[in-house]
Amino acid sequence: MSPLRRSRRRASPGLRATLEAFAASRAAVEDAKEALVATVRTGRVEGVPLAEGLARFEFLLRGAAEGMPGWRSEETEAVWAVCDAGVAESLRRAGRFRLEGSPRVYEELIADVDHLLEPLDAFADAAAAIRALGRGA
Secondary structure (H helix, E strand, O other): OOOOOOOOOOOOHHHHHHHHHHHHHHHHHHHHHHHHHOOOOEOOEOOOOHHHHHHHHHHHHHHHHHHHHHHOOOOOHHHHHHHHHHHHHHHHHHHHHHHHOOOOOHHHHHHHHHHHHHHHHHHHHHHHHHHHHHHOO
16 A cells, blocks of 8 residues: 555444534534524524424424434533533523513514524534544544
């Protein structure tokens, strides 16, 4: 083999399954975020009704939560725990928000959406850690 060619190590089946499960959970989280952001008016286009967007947000986050055990492993435990807590916290905040009523003005909606999404920032950090894990395979 030429010294310039690097051999590509293949990820173990267990690591592949972990990577795929993380990707599925992260995709569900991203879809949930998009559903909530869609409630915000942009320009002259009205957003999706808040109740509809919030219900979809919660539904998709519950789907992400169901897939979380699939990427829990000794190597991912630290980032997994933060992401799991982030999903749980976003769902808790969404439930509370649903019961408190709708924001009265646009600025309140923006702040509320940001508050609901903030715990999910953990998935961006987890993605970097998971990519590093995949490269180390």
